Amino acid sequence: MNGMAAVGPRGVLCTWVFALATSGGGVALAQTGGFDPARLLAPSSDTWPTFHGDYSGQRHSRLTQITPDNVRTLTLAWAFQTDAEDAIKATPILVDGILYVTTPDNLWAIDARSGREIWHYQHPPNNAFHIGHRGAAVYGNSVFLTTPDTHLLALDRFTGAVQWNVEIVDSSRGYWSTNAPLVIRNHVIVGVSGDFDNLPGVLRAFDPATGRPQWTFYSTPPAGTPGSISGGATGGQMWTTGTFDPDLNTLYVGTGNPTPVLNGGARPGDNRWTCSIVALNPDTGELKWGFQVSPHDTHDWDASEVPVLVDANVGGKARKLLLQASRNGYYVVLDRATGQSVLTTPFATTNWALGVGADGRPIPNPAKEPARDGRLVAPDEGGATNYRSPSFAAESGLFVVSAADAYGLYFFKPEYGRYGWAGADYTVASRGELRALDFATGQVRWRHDLHGRAASAGVLTTASGLTFTGDAGNSALALRTSDGTTLWHTGIGRVANSPITYELDGRQYVVIGGGSAVYAFALPEP
Amino acid sequence: MFSSVPVGLAQNVSATSPAAQPLPRSASTQTYAPDLVAAGRTRFAAACGFCHGPEATGGSSGPDLTRSAVVAADEHGDRIGALVRTGRATAGMPAFPALSDADLAAIAAFIHEQKTKAEAETGDRRSVEPEDLVTGNARAGRRYFATACASCHSADGDLAGVASRYEGLDLLRNMLYPRGPRPTATATVTTRDGATVTGTLAYRDEFTIALTTAAGEYRSWPVDRVRLEIRDPLQAHFEQLGRYTDATMHDVLAYLQTLRQDTAR
Secondary structure: OOEEEEEOOOOOOEEEEEOOOOOOHHHHHHHHOOEOHHHHHOOOOOOEOOOOOOOOOOOEEOOOOOOOOOHHHOEEEEEEEOOOOOOOOOOOEEEOOEEEEEEOOEEEEEEOOOOOEEEEEEOOOOOOOOOOOOOOEEEEOEEEEEOOOOEEEEEEOOOOOEEEEEEOOOHHHOOEOOOOOEEEOOEEEEEOEOOOOOOEOEEEEEOOOOOOEEEEEEOOOOOOOOOOOOOOOEEOOOOOOOEEEOOOOEEEEEOOOEEOOOOHHHOOOOOOOOOEEEEEOOOOOOEEEEEEOOOOOOOOOOOOOOOEEEEEEEOOEEEEEEEEEOOOOEEEEEEOOOOOEEEEEEOOOOOOEEEEOOOOOEEEOHHHOOEOOOEEEOOOOOOOOOOOOOEEEOOOOEEEEEEEEEEEEEEOOHHHOOOOOOOEEEEEEEEEEEEEEEOOOOOEEEEEEOOOOOOOOOOEEEOOOEEEEEOOOOEEEEEEOOOOOEEEEEEOOOOOOOOEEEEEOOEEEEEEEEOOEEEEEEOOOO | OOOOOOOOOOOOOOOOOOOOOOOOOOOOOOOOOHHHHHHHHHHHHHHOHHHHOOOOOOOOOOOOHHHOHHHHHOOOOOOHHHHHHHOEHHHOEOOOOOOOHHHHHHHHHHHHHHHHHHHHOOOOOOOOOHHHHOOOOHHHHHHHHHHHOOOOOOOOOOOOOHHHHOOHHHHHHHHHOOOOOOOOOEEEEEOOOOOEEEEEEEEEOOOEEEEEEOOOOEEEEEHHHOEEEEEOHHHHHHHHHOOOOHHHHHHHHHHHHOOOHHHOO
16 A cells, blocks of 8 residues: 555554545536535535435434424324345435435435335345444535445436446455444545454545545554554544534544454554544544543444534633543543543443543543453443434433443453454343433433333434433334423334434425334424 | 452362253254355354354344254254244344345255254363353352342242252342243333223333223333333342452352252142
């Protein structure tokens, strides 16, 4: 690989940056029209143009047509049935009246006014993991799709014709991808997954016009890299979609667990930058800072949850903050300019840490590392939350997250070896609750029983004071954000994605996945 | 910040750990064409591998299929096929209704091939052996049981011979949070006209409650139209999970391991 080494400003991590001229993506757009990524800086309410709705990750809409007073009349506008086995786990993307919905190997373009299929792209059958897919991204006249066999495809937004198809990494080594790409200016930024092999954590940027690679960030170096800061760990995959602060020109991404997963002895030390939030320059992939939410993780607690960006007055001082409710059970607040800790406090049952250090990082209890006779650990592998998106309700300052109190059993013995999972673990019990945290203190303001195991639905809040999500059964829910009271519900099958909302022709829609279908709800037409 | 690091448990385990617990043996000798097994590996990896592991030897949410009684009893997919098509909702396994007969045959062939390999293996597999789990102190466990568990359970009542019914990891997991057969929650529903119906809890979420009556009938009500009284024995198990230390958990397990059929009164 024709890379050059670059050292981050804190002098702690090497990234391999491909020396490439920046392509003239803006020039191409001016010539051909299409979706200008500058629109992502202030998305209009008739779009949901990127995974989180905008760059902040707040998943909070300004729309107010649907209110706590009228939401009980919400009715089905249309449904789109994929007729596929896979549940809808993706956030639909809406641009120019067309919704883009994905499952592994599949992308549908749907008329957002009627739910009618415009076109359907199906990727050729492949052997990689088909665990789920998080969504697409748009730029110009292209819509981007990652595939289980770790390709990145650009399709024509209006026909589904393949414009280009590049390999992100070699999937035969054990990588797969579920990732919803993030477009920042003329970069399409994509991540991959891989827990069953000892693989370096890879995030890559491609030119949206040509598919040419621009840079690669490694959260952990390739196995055998001398002087590695990861302590011999591989992993730290960046499989969820990051957030972006245009003023600081900084991309924030959560990194996954180290490998070997349960064998901590094979990789002594903190294992940077696994289970971390990393701040990157989106033009070069260079690391600005990192914050490790789970140092030396031995429980598969990816810090992949959404790094939510919030500007707020804290203690009389304007702060640029980053909020994450992390899989390990801790809610962390960072200064996103510096990566310094502002707050670290549990939001769910945990029993694996000895406390929180002065640097804001939980201190893992060595006695809770997986052992031959098993350790009872809270949370379980699925975590106190997971990839499902939280939402920040700006008006009330509530951070609403689908949480779980859960216990798991973790086993390790030397016979398990040093490769891939290298252990065994089992969920004992898990109970899901929607929790609303005071964003500044992390205190739980209200809880809403989801009646079962950890739910799989993400959360959407709106400026009218509504929270949309799904429970652990088969219901989509609308709650009053101020106190968590249920105002509307409907049984549409298990909700496994994060709801979105937009307004078309003066009508506000809320779109939610239920089972293998997508449902659009709106107020009755007058 | 903290004064001392809790000391890990003493590991009262022999250094060599022969696989004392044999796998359930296949009911019949079966052979499958290499092409079919190879196709099955591909289909298995894509459809089943995330939960059951790419080698079918288990993951966080799916069991090790080389140790499955269903697989041991299966011949050419006759049992695996039906289970895969319908899923096991109670165990969290989804249904795969759309898999073709050819895919199912290939997946079954691959699972059998993995089982045959596992039966020939000597170690180094990611599963938990019963002798890994004998670190506790049964006497201490008996004392702990008397204070934490005895209000619902007794060694010569419901748990008589429990260690003959479950062992190893299966016993530990059922001890922590019963998996199957689960103890049934019961409930009484009082309707607005004052009628009461009692039965075992068939379903409960925020909006719907359903009971199975003594006559075997399924009945359901909107939660907001009735009064509910639910008795769920699993609630106490969930609360107990927050009270165990690893030491007391292993002690209670050691105590339960003494409750074998031949010692039951």
